[in-house]
Amino acid sequence: MDLIVSLAINGLATGMLIFLLAAGLTLIFGLMDVLNFAHGGLFVWGAFSGVWVYNLTGNFMLGIAAAIVTGLILGAITEFLIIRPVYGNHIQQILITLGLMLVLGELIKVVFGPEQKSAVPPAFLDGSFMLGDIILIKYRLFIIAVGIFIFALTTFILKRTRIGLIVRAGVMNKEMVQSLGINIQFVFMAVFMVGAAMAALSGMLMAPYSGVIYAEMGLEFAILAFIVVVIGGMGSFKGSLFAAILVGLTQAFMAYYVPALSLAVNMLLMTAVLIFRPEGLFKVKG
Amino acid sequence: DEDASGESEDSSNGSDTEGEETTETVKIGVLASLTGALEAYGKQTRKGFELGLDYATDGTMEVAGKKIEVVFEDTETDPKVARQKAIGLLEDENVDFLVGSSSSGDTLAVTPLAEEYETIMVVEPAVADSITGSEYNDYIFRTARNSSQDAVAAAASIADEGVKIATLAPDSAFGQDGVAAFKKAATDLGADITHEEYADPAATDFTANIQKIIEADPDYLFVVWAGANTPWNQIADMKLQDQGIDITTGAPDIAALSTMSPLVGMKGFTVYYHTLPDNEVNDWLVKEHKERFDGEVPDLFTPGGMSAAISIVEALKKAEGDASADKLIDTMEGMSFETPKGTMTFRPEDHQALQSLYAITLEEKEGFDYPVPVLERVLSPEETAPPIKN
């Protein structure tokens, strides 16, 4: 029993982390219909800049702030220079953002050096405590909390404000939205910046979780994020949350009970979903 | 049967010579990952190799009356590129030696070329056993330690009669071979392997694996890990040490050591840390390295690069400048030479250099932002000798 609870909590934490990673991607895809393969690049930049500030100042929160700011700035630049010319064309989006991914990943090495960097959780989140026989790792609880917070916040903004509507309309027919007097370019940029900031934030949160960050992790995690987004149903925020947790839990339990398959868990999950429920677990309406 | 074009004679000069002299030259082509995932290792090898030549030739870059030229090529940790660069070195540059490379895959893609071109290749720092094992050919010499040596060293540093050991390794050929070799060495020393745990090489969550290890309740947990996604944090978080399970593993390079702060107090082994060996060559290396590189100390694979260079110069000296492969193979088989890690010897049977490794404890030290390996004892070359061609 304890074992199951402990596996579940850890799986949940992994799931939340994956959700944070996928959230920016889902946001950008769900709202703007942009397949952003540079997501991983934004993720690594968040991690490196955040960890850099964190190590420099010793203040974890400052590190998080730095990651978010980095995400916002990179998001703005990316949207303006890279994404703007290719709205509405998936294939071009995939291609151009892949190019950006290469640039961002390699630029990390120029700015921060090629070595991997280490990060530890801040003192107040370090270590673990026992609840009965269950070991609870503080940092993981923290991640679960942040995940829930981000989910709630984003859901609120999308559901309760007109922004979501405008952005979705803008994707379907940009000219028409402009003809209704809305500066859609500005809105798009803002959304993209938020999505990028989410990627950067998750990068920063990932750092103390795994202990190390390195330039190549971008592509690796971006692929994971994409898998989750596909499993959940492209563009569905709820779906991503659900799929991320599913992946986290499956990984945790498979690693314990069927270790032989643990390597292939994600791929098998995605294959199964694509075959049996090709629209993803949560189909976006429409 | 080769159709080498007549072109390759007028190849350009290597970067390290003035070039105009008419003295004969010996050319060495070094393959290393100067960019890409293993970039840090590749650069250590390069620094070590350059320093090694300086040291072995007293800064003259000459041996047995011949000028030494070096050409470095970047394999980008891509077997295709490695092979292409190797062909370039062999054909266009006409090198007399190959050295490299940072990844086992790159190396394996090149070793058949060494045989084909009858050119000596000094393998450094690739570790796969198969290089001097199943894929062995006569032209391959390895100054790097191989995986089995690591495993034997790891076993030697903890195994004893009746000790219970669990292992944790990535679920890959590297992890499985590492554990297999360790298991053999450890059981030879009387220990029991009570549990083998393999994790996804790209895993971020090791909870399930660690849980199982806790259940197996061993005295030691031996970890073989290579990726950047380290399990150390989680091992510490899950309080293995509090539950009477000591951790042991190979200490990595300095950048990766900094991720191991949760493991302070751990017993393990290492290939190299600059304070561990006690010999003149190492003293020179540390001093020169600091001077040339801004106070930086040599890292995990720097002495390997240096050893490779020294082995080549020594061999040429002994062969009196004869760079023909047959002569060199004769010379190098069984040859001993002094390196920053003490005396190394190329074992005649598989051309693997037997060498010292170091049993260590990780300790926290003032002024270091990483846990520092402190010497327990030197594991002698005989003690860490791996099985032949396994």
Place this chain on the structure above:
Amino acid sequence: MNLRHIERSTWIYIAFALLLFIVPFLFTGRSMLFMIMQVFIFGIFAMSYDLLLGYTGIISFGHAMFFGIGAYSAAIVMDLNDSTLLSLAAGVLVAVIIAAIVSFIAGILTLRLKSHFYAMLTLALAGLFLVAAEKWTSLTGGGEGFTFRLPEFLRDSGTMYMICLISLVVFFFGLRRFTKSPLGKVLVAIRENENRTESLGFQVLHYKVIVSVIAGVIASFAGVLYVLSLRFIDTSVFAVDVTLDALLMTIIGGVGTLIGPLIGAGLVEFAHHWLSDLADVHWIFERWIILYGIVYILAVIFFPLGIAGTIQSKFSNRVTKGLSKK
């Protein structure tokens, strides 16, 4: 079949191919030959990708899977048997059959869905193959890979070069004909407007599966050539990077043109080589990927048609302008 009916461009391509048969032996060394060989191999691979992306509008993230299947099939068959021509032929056969089966299944499963599902499924399948290659160590040597022996006559790099070149020529002209066939025209129609194609009475799924099998088999063949040229194999043949390379080559060269991917392959291979060689001149060239990425981004924005596509459209614009004047 009158010679006068052959298009001018065909003559140009034939002349160029003839040049390739002779010139390298006059002017280059073996390492250059090896590189040109890689251009041919990746050219074939990229052409097969273009068949999907450029002609039919299908994006695949797992095209490396077929490349890897070919590479491993050939390598394993040759490793397990004597290094004879027969075992090579067996290797090719196995490569082609497995690739055909896998692409057929993947196609049947997802090609009825929107394009990115095929992309993700192939990504997943490629991932599974990668894992299989990692784990089935007895056969594949795991992550470290293994080397194997070639039949005697193939060890000569000139022969190998010829084989690659002949394959390239055969595939190029074969595919060129293929894309200009009635079936090829339907593929373009599918890319342009799938629904409409369906309601014209074409069974879109059949066409997509056919093209995905053809692309898979050709990619697999490119994989065979690749291991033959390398004489070594490891799991990197299944890596996402391999797919990305094909993608970049296709884009830079020009989607939907066939000659484009070849140009792209040449450009990428050579640029890679020269730029990384410049690392001695300035450290920035060590980071040549940055330049590469930037060029690539610029290409997508300013030359979405790629090199070949841009040239072609310049040409055809001239033609239509001429037409509309009269």
Place this chain on the structure above:
Amino acid sequence: MSNLLELQQVEAYIQQYHILHDISFEVPKGEVTVLLGRNGAGKTTTLRTIMGLNQASGGSIIYNDKEIGQLKTHSIAQNGIGYVPEDQGIFDNLTVGENLKVAMKKEDEETTTRMEWVLGLFPDLQKFWKKPGGQLSGGQKQMLAIARAYVNENELLLIDEPSKGLAPIIVEKVMESIQQMKEQTTILLVEQNFLMASKIGDRFYIIDDGQTIHNGQMDELKNDKALMKKYLGIA
């Protein structure tokens, strides 16, 4: 008599094609001005150019005595110009309600009243409030597109072929609504349904090959068979 909108020798390109050569016309306040012409004459392009969706390469577009040729589309719209495009521009994945909500600039009482009026005009929209716009029938889409332009208070409305695909009875309703709107909103209409155009139009311009070639009062045209034959090909 003041002109709300005035085009002077407007020229425009689409890519490299010269589509509008010389478009000049005036839209007096409070009237319905109709643009007529063959398929491909450039009517739609003219409206798009006014909206800033297509850049004019020459001439001037004057709205409320201000040049708006250089403004971005959204600022033009904010200045009080509404647009019903030829292809309707429905947001396929948004529901009917959402389609209308996106258009609403404010949520005050006046807008609510207008909304009620619009829904009274097209009860179908009320009925399919929760249905995604993409699933509407062709005519329903057209109603939605018109309704969307009505919910805001616009000074000028550009409407491209509103009667296309509508049942006669609905066409009548649309005509009525335009007549009602006329009091506060000036209308520039592109219409092929001559019956409708002639009924609600005050004045007309005929466009051919990117040029305004004829204009006058609608009444004149209606009664001049020769003119109709000449420019519109109808007897």
Place this chain on the structure above:
Amino acid sequence: MTAILETKDLAIAFGGHTAVDHISVQITEKKFTSIIGPNGAGKTTLFNLLSGQLSPTNGQILYKDQDITKLSTTKRTRLGIGRSFQITNVFPNLTVLENVRLAVQSQAKVRYQMLAHFKYYKQFEVRAMELLERVFLDTKADLRAVNLAHGEKRKLEMAMLLALDTEVLLLDEPTAGMSLEEVPAIIEVIKKIKEEEDRTIVLIEHKIDMIMDLSDEVLVLFHGELLAKGTPEEIIENETVQSAYLGGMYDEQLA
């Protein structure tokens, strides 16, 4: 007087909304049938069911007494049911000629031919040009379809439909958005087909004069149901039809 197409109790519901409500109707061979009805009555949906874009929730469709309810769009096209779309639906980046040529090709027996060069099939091109002339688009044959004005795209649609050479033609508002000058031309085209080629034509239109002029028989749909069926004259006099569909304007339109 045999029925070529027949529906039996045909129905489809989207969510709770029944768009086609248990319609049983026969389309007579080689006759011209028109369908009218208010917007949203289910006309296009009925076409979608007949051509296989949608599958019904209830009922059957018979073509020459063969049950085709379960057949795919493709199969039905090959059997002989072709349609045009209410919203123009062409291959935007192909030239006008290529658009039509594809349609011609789909009827030939070379669908999977992948080895022969396209040029060997000169007859496709000739036929395509012929059809373009028929709809007055031959001068634009080399333009890309995106660059056509709306009305021209509609003509292209017509040409593609004719190219399919099907026995039944389902036309969904072929003249929507066409200029006054050109509507008669399209009507001419349709008439010519009707007279010369002996086809069965089903037309959806809102232009009453056109319906009156062309139809042998008119069906009126209302809220998914078949409200009335008869000759044009009968229909126009039908009071329910007048109040539900025509409003007051049709008199003038006819006048």
